[in-house]
Amino acid sequence: SQSSAGNPIFYTPASGESDRTTISLLNTQNVRSIISNKSIHDNERVTTPASVTSSSNIVLVFDVASSNCLKDMESNEDSFFRATSCLKAEIGMITAESPQISRSIIVLAPTDWKISSQGLTDLLLQLSNHNWMQLAPLQEIAGQEATQSFIALNSGKDRDFSRGLLRLSDEIKVNTESVSALYVDPELAASFTAARLLGYSDLWSSNTQAVKYFEQNSKLLNEYLDAIQLEASAQITTPQASSQIPITIVNTSDRDVSVSLSLTSASTSRFSAQPSGLIQVAQGQRVTVPVSISLIGAGIVTVQAQLIAPNGERFGVGKEIQISSAAYSQFARTLVLGAFGLLLALALSNFIKRLRVGRRVKSNQVSTE
Known part of the structure; x- marks a missing residue:
């Protein structure tokens, strides 16, 4: 379990055994292993400190003999009395080994323990009503300095995961x-x-x-x-080759978020966009962001808009946008009109030349007669 962020997660193998490799890998994930004293000494009656080290990794140790007292504890009074008496006797014997030195003992409940809330309250009351023993939270035990080092006697068993x-x-x-x-x-x-x-x-x-x-x-x-979504027009026409297009980010969650936008296209030679940077969007709000783009050439370019988390990962459903530039449409229109005017001038010039040649021929014919 984990009580709050930053505190370790505690993990106990069902067998109570774990090898050094597993302990080390779990430790890198901020997971504290809890193993049995039997896995260290191959004897559940050997008292072991609650906090030890294994290859420089802090490990917690539970007492098997004391923990076994809880296995047969049921809802009836007889089983409750047997369990509490057994537990007190085990802890009493451990205390008697060195009465002048205080020590911590971890008692692990069975994995299938079915105790009622009232039964658990009565158990804690029975264990706390003594001047030679007091209950302590596991976090406190985990914070204690490790007093011994050990090498695990048994290796962990590999498991196959799908x-x-x-x-x-x-x-x-x-x-x-x-x-x-x-x-x-x-x-x-x-x-x-x-x-x-x-x-x-x-x-x-x-x-x-x-x-x-x-x-x-x-x-x-x-x-x-x-809960974080993109909104944008499916088709956008920009007035210039370099322009800004509006993209809206909608936050329907109950928390403020920080997010950025990415615009990409398979037509990399024709399209480019500037990174948006982190955008703050309050809970239940929407923010429209102008994104600077550059478009080269006439025609439509397909662009993919995507949300980017601050850790750089893409998430959510992207938005496909068809973008074109009116600047190239105007240029093409001007080019066509210019070409038409040139052709018209050439045709007119050719007509005038033919008219002059025709007049000369007619004049020569009259002179000859």
Whole structure:
């Protein structure tokens, strides 16, 4: 779990075992591993500090014997009494090993534990009502300095993940980065980061269930991204070869966003556009941005308008725009009229020449007679 942005995510393998490579990779993702004392000493009765290091990575350790006391705890009073008595006895024996030194013990609840809210409240009351023992939040234990180093005795078991799961995981990672950059909300990004890592948990009975979980989170991410939309005319004619065209960004979300625009075309020799820079759009508002473009030559150019998150990733549905320039239309019109005038002048000059030649011939004929 993860309580807030910046705090570590805690992960416990179902077997309680993890190798150094896995611990190190999780640590780079700000995920703190919680392993069992049995995985270190191959004996669940060997007391181990709650915070240790493995290859320079801080690891938390839970006590197997104490944690097993909770496995048979049910809603009836007899099982509740047995569980609390067992837990007190285990912790009491650990305390008796070195009564002059305080130590932290992590008790891990079973993965399929079905305790009621009232039962959990009664359990915490039973464990906190002692002068030799007090409850502490896991965050506090995680903040303690590691006192010992160890080398894991057992190697972690590899798992096969489906291609669909890995593809969705990569998609969620990229979209989480975009949502985090757009909405400037670390808490929002932290929740989806935790969800992506949870998809690899041993608690899923199959890849299919994990894929469905990823699909739900991917859908939520897309809803955040789809709340930012583009609006523009499908056809735009500019008065000059270099001009500005209006593009509108609509923010239908309940948060302010920062976004930029990109205009591209397959006709790179005829079209270019200046980057828009970051644009601030308040929640529930729309902003129209003038984008500077340059168009070379006559005819229509197909341009793709696309939203860009501050992290550089493209997102949302793009907008196709047909752009042409009136400047080249006017030039072509002038060129045609000029050519027509030239042809008319040449035709008139040719007519005059023929008329003069005809008069000379007629005059010569009269003189001869």
